[in-house]
Amino acid sequence: xxxxxxxxxxxxxxxxxxxxxxxxLLIEAAREAITHVDKGIDMKRDVKALCIGYFTPDLFEHxxxxxxxxxxxxxxxxxxxxxxxSACASSSAALATGYxxxxxxxxxxxxxxxVEKMTNLDTPGVTNALSIAADDVFELTxxxxxPGLFALMAQEYFEKYSGSWEDLQTVTLKNHHxxxxxxxxxxxxxxxxxxxxxxxxxxxxxxxxMDFLKSKYNPLVAYPLRLFDCSPISDGASVAxxxxxxxxxxxxxxxxxxxxxxxxTDTISLSGRPDLTTSKATENAAVAAYKxxxxxxxxxxxxxxxxxxxxxEVILSEDLGFFKKGEGLKAAQEGRTSLSGDKPxxxxxxxxxxxxxxxxxxxxxxHEIWLQLRGEAGKRQVKGNPKxxxxxxxxxxxxxxxxxxxxRGEK
Amino acid sequence: MLTVQNYVNGLKDNKILGTKCKNCGNIMIxxxxxxxxxxxxxxxxxxxKGKGVIxxxxxxxxxxxxxxxxxxxVVAIINLDEGGAIMGRLTGVDPNKPENIKVGxxxxxEALVEGEEVVVVFRVDN
Ligand SMILES: [Zn+2]
Numbered sequence: 001x002x003x004x005x006x007x008x009x010x011x012x013x014x015x016x017x018x019x020x021x022x023x024x025l026l027i028e029a030a031r032e033a034i035t036h037v038d039k040g041i042d043m044k045r046d047v048k049a050l051c052i053g054y055f056t057p058d059l060f061e062h063x064x065x066x067x068x069x070x071x072x073x074x075x076x077x078x079x080x081x082x083x084x085x086s087a088c089a090s091s092s093a094a095l096a097t098g099y100x101x102x103x104x105x106x107x108x109x110x111x112x113x114x115v116e117k118m119t120n121l122d123t124p125g126v127t128n129a130l131s132i133a134a135d136d137v138f139e140l141t142x143x144x145x146x147p148g149l150f151a152l153m154a155q156e157y158f159e160k161y162s163g164s165w166e167d168l169q170t171v172t173l174k175n176h177h178x179x180x181x182x183x184x185x186x187x188x189x190x191x192x193x194x195x196x197x198x199x200x201x202x203x204x205x206x207x208x209x210m211d212f213l214k215s216k217y218n219p220l221v222a223y224p225l226r227l228f229d230c231s232p233i234s235d236g237a238s239v240a241x242x243x244x245x246x247x248x249x250x251x252x253x254x255x256x257x258x259x260x261x262x263x264x265t266d267t268i269s270l271s272g273r274p275d276l277t278t279s280k281a282t283e284n285a286a287v288a289a290y291k292x293x294x295x296x297x298x299x300x301x302x303x304x305x306x307x308x309x310x311x312x313e314v315i316l317s318e319d320l321g322f323f324k325k326g327e328g329l330k331a332a333q334e335g336r337t338s339l340s341g342d343k344p345x346x347x348x349x350x351x352x353x354x355x356x357x358x359x360x361x362x363x364x365x366x367h368e369i370w371l372q373l374r375g376e377a378g379k380r381q382v383k384g385n386p387k388x389x390x391x392x393x394x395x396x397x398x399x400x401x402x403x404x405x406x407x408r409g410e411k
Numbered sequence: 412m413l414t415v416q417n418y419v420n421g422l423k424d425n426k427i428l429g430t431k432c433k434n435c436g437n438i439m440i441x442x443x444x445x446x447x448x449x450x451x452x453x454x455x456x457x458x459x460k461g462k463g464v465i466x467x468x469x470x471x472x473x474x475x476x477x478x479x480x481x482x483x484x485v486v487a488i489i490n491l492d493e494g495g496a497i498m499g500r501l502t503g504v505d506p507n508k509p510e511n512i513k514v515g516x517x518x519x520x521e522a523l524v525e526g527e528e529v530v531v532v533f534r535v536d537n
Contacts, residue, residue: 124476131475137415138441141528142500143471143478144486151469152488159467159514223470223483223509269441271488271496276467 004102005248005255006406008036009363009370011238014355015186022054022061022117023073025237029113029360030074033239038252041241043076048107050074050081051098053091053114054359057083059129060117070113087133087395088308090114091238092362092402098242099261108244114364115237116357126233130358133396135269147222147230149270149397150309154224156276157311161326165224169213170333171310172228172352178339179349181380186234186355229310234355238363253409254374260390260405262289268399277326281401282319282392289390289403290321297321300405301386302372303343304365306394307350313337316392317345320403344382347372362393362402373408413456418442421458422522422529429495431457440495461520462536463491465513470506483507489518489533499531 010033012025020028034041041047052070057063067082084093091114098112118126131140134149158164172191179185180193187194195212199205206212218226241251248255264284267273273280290296297320305320307313314328322343323331331337337345348354348368351361369389371377387408394401413430418441421428429440434451440459445452468487471478478484485501499520504512518533 123473124479127473127475135441137418139498140475141530142486142498143474143481143484143530144469144498145471145473145475147473148469148471148486152467152486155469155514156467220470220472220483222472225469269498271441271498272447276488 001103002105003245004099004258005243005245005409006258006366006370007241007243007248007251007255008033008041009238009240009367010034010036011184011360011364011367012236013184014234014236014357014364016119017117017235018119020117020235022057022063022115022237023069025117025235026052026070026113026115026239027073029237029239033241037241038254039250041251043074046109047076047079047111049079049101049110050076051094051110051112052081052083053085053094053362054083055085055087055090055116056129056132059132060120086400086402088306088356088358089362089393089395089400089402090359092391092393092404095240095362095366095404096261096263096402099258102242102244108247110242111239112242112363113237113239114360114362116359117235118233118357119235123233138269138271145222146397147225147309150311151222151225152270153276153315154311157315160277163329166210167329167333168229168310168314169210171307171313172213173209174332174338175307175346175350175352178347178380179353182348182354185349185353186232187349187353191228225309225311231308231351231356234357236355236357236360236364238360238367240363240366255409256370256373256406257409258404259407260289260293260295260403262286262292262403264288264401266399268396270397277315279315279319279394279398279401281398282316282394282403285401285403286320286392289405293405295388295405299388300343300390301384301388302347302369302382303345303390303392304348304368305345305392307346307352308356310352312394312398313345313350316394316398320390320392339380339382347377347380347382362391365391365393366404366406369406373406412444413442413454417456419529422531423524425461425522427459427461427491427497427520427531429457429459430454438494440491440493440497459491459493463489463518465501465516465518466490466496467514468501468512470509485512487533497531499533501533501535503535
């Protein structure tokens, strides 16, 4: 098996792009990824295959056949191109597929991408489109929603361990702080700033951030989760280039080595799981990725962890082995996962604040690891010259999980 | 072979059907056509009594289009007495007082026909 390097990543701003289609967003992300290749890339000459993660263009854009369409728009018609789908982990599935393709020796350079154009639909329409990632027979007939599924996990977590919704807000506050330092984020604002703005607009006052978070301006979505526990509806795209290690230096002296890849699944129906406070898919993926990389969770300097809802960042941070079961919430409250903590998580603001165009999220996580390990993360750069980073992207209610571990190249 | 349609028909007859592995005895609710423990395809229909306890619950305030007029409503995961668990809507509780809904409370299944669909509903067994 060949070793695989990441030679560039690019992404659009995440947010509401009312004037753009999915394919427009893909081109925008590709343009940035191309400019990020230190020594340049000739797309026509170098790209041997293309893999696009896109959860449901069928429902969002009435568009299928994304592989050939994307190749055409990128000026690459003729090369092998196809779409991967694993709900919110669709672009991690593209990354995994690209990894397999390069590692096998079949292609020496593969372009991988993620796209989601969600704002074509109104909120009930988006809720409906996303819901197909849950079990149509055993779950959706009850009227459950995605916030509802994660609310069920949160309730079981509070029941089994300790903690409350109030404690979870430490994740909201942290990720909004990080997002306020990210010019690509959908919400570049601290919760305190959002509270202040709301207070002025509505002519009310809030004692503090928690007073705002408990107010009607942060309404319940699925008890106990409220609006600010949820990642937003977003449009966006992300692109990365993978090469065999043999040729990566033709493109950059500062590649990231992909040293660990781990993938896992769990039952789609939550009721089929013996314990809602843990993601078996993530545990399986993490164990495989650490084993391949020959490292332990202690070796990870920085991580991107799928916080589609606040509770999930806590649960997954335990499943990834960063903290003991039941101690993830406490660790977050102690500041261990903040920018200056010993295990910084979601330094780009996470899905919560950066935005969550579902198909684009996996490679957008890689974008942050790329910046941080190369020392290019600007105001949110973590100290201590991080060398090893991890992404953990899950699909649906964590029924799919994909973990990648990256190590900074020599120079 | 027990299909999804058999399961749905079972609900209409007020029964929650699961499967039982003939090889290792594993009981699977929701039903699975292949044993999740030993991998055997040799499974048979298993009828539950439809009784169990609340394992976890949530109150839905933002609903998909077709449930919009029902909010707020409670959805729970119920641990069935025979083993296994299933998701259903919860009635006999006040959705506006979630603090009064307790994990471990006994509930009983009843089928609710809503248009074309049968909804799994559990009633708090007072
Ligand atoms: Zn069996």
